[in-house]
Amino acid sequence: MFENIYAGQADVTGTDTRDRPRGLGLCLAEVLINISGDPDILARPGAPAVMARASAMVVSMDYFDRMSGLPHHDDQGTRDRPFTLTATFDPAKVAAALAALGETPRKGPRPDVLLAVQVDGPGGKFALQAGPVEGYDMPDLMRASIDDAAAQYKLRVELPAGAHAAPATGTLMVNGALTWSDADFGWIAAWDSRGVHWGERGVSFDDAFRGALAGALGLASGHAPRETN
Numbered sequence: 001m002f003e004n005i006y007a008g009q010a011d012v013t014g015t016d017t018r019d020r021p022r023g024l025g026l027c028l029a030e031v032l033i034n035i036s037g038d039p040d041i042l043a044r045p046g047a048p049a050v051m052a053r054a055s056a057m058v059v060s061m062d063y064f065d066r067m068s069g070l071p072h073h074d075d076q077g078t079r080d081r082p083f084t085l086t087a088t089f090d091p092a093k094v095a096a097a098l099a100a101l102g103e104t105p106r107k108g109p110r111p112d113v114l115l116a117v118q119v120d121g122p123g124g125k126f127a128l129q130a131g132p133v134e135g136y137d138m139p140d141l142m143r144a145s146i147d148d149a150a151a152q153y154k155l156r157v158e159l160p161a162g163a164h165a166a167p168a169t170g171t172l173m174v175n176g177a178l179t180w181s182d183a184d185f186g187w188i189a190a191w192d193s194r195g196v197h198w199g200e201r202g203v204s205f206d207d208a209f210r211g212a213l214a215g216a217l218g219l220a221s222g223h224a225p226r227e228t229n
Contacts, residue, residue, distance in 0.1 A: 004088060005031070006094060007031070007088040008026065008027030010022075010023040010026035010084070010085050011082060011085075012083050012085045014080060014081065014083065024087055027054070027087035028051060028054040028087070030152060031094060032097065036104075037218060037220065037221020037222070038218060038221065038223040039223065041101060049100075050097045050100055056093070057093040058087050060087070062085075063084070063085055064083060064086070065083055066082045106221050110217075111217070112156045112157075112172065113216045114158050114159075114160070115174050115213075115216075116176065117142075117177070120178070121187075123138050128142055128143070128159055129159055129161065130161045131143065142205055146209050148206070149212070153216075153217050172216055172219065174192070174215070174216050175193065176189065176191040176212055177190045181201065189208035189211060190228070191212050191225075194219055196219060198211070198228050200228075
């Protein structure tokens with residue numbers, strides 16, 4: 001499903017070197033998390049020094065013009081157009097970087113995740129279920145967001161097909177709730193799996209789903225997410 005776990009992506013401005021260091025740092029961060037299975041690895045001592053060497057670990061880069069269907073409007077050409085940068089890193093150098101952080105590459109298959117989410121938002125209450133992304137209503141937008149988060153963390157994620165979900169053998173079940181909060185200017189996300197609870201307040205649902213799957217990856221890799229009350 002995932003062709004190269006040593007590749008990360010980031011949105012950048014232009015294809016020159018102005019925004020490239022930031023973009024490569026984001027790409028490397030994605031790879032370090034995915035290879036180690038620890039969503040908090042960048043909080044470890046020594047992480048800034050590792051991130052500063054991102055460009056020295058790259059074996060290939062590719063830019064995708066996110067406005068490829070639109071003409072240039074000025075003489076700047078591609079200078080200020082948005083691109084998606086895909087950077088692939090050398091496995092041996094990634095392993096060395098992880099060793100510097102006291103970690104080793106995660107071994108074994110990546111977990112499949114069954115994500116069961118109850119939503120209480122401005123449009124009402126509903127259980128998010130499996131289905132194609134066909135429009136722009138809230139369930140469609142959330143399903144698309146989960147697809148993006150699954151691609152970022154290189155996980156195969158399914159939503160329940162009906163009211164009662166039972167995970168297949170070997171599948172990690174994550175239960176959660178998203179509640180809109182005017183006071184927090186965003187969603188309150190609460191997740192639960194294997195008796196561990198985590199979440200955050202005042203976030204977009206994109207960030208909420210990324211947090212859910214980062215926690216799932218951590219649990220499956222022996223790096224439990226920070227618990228919330």
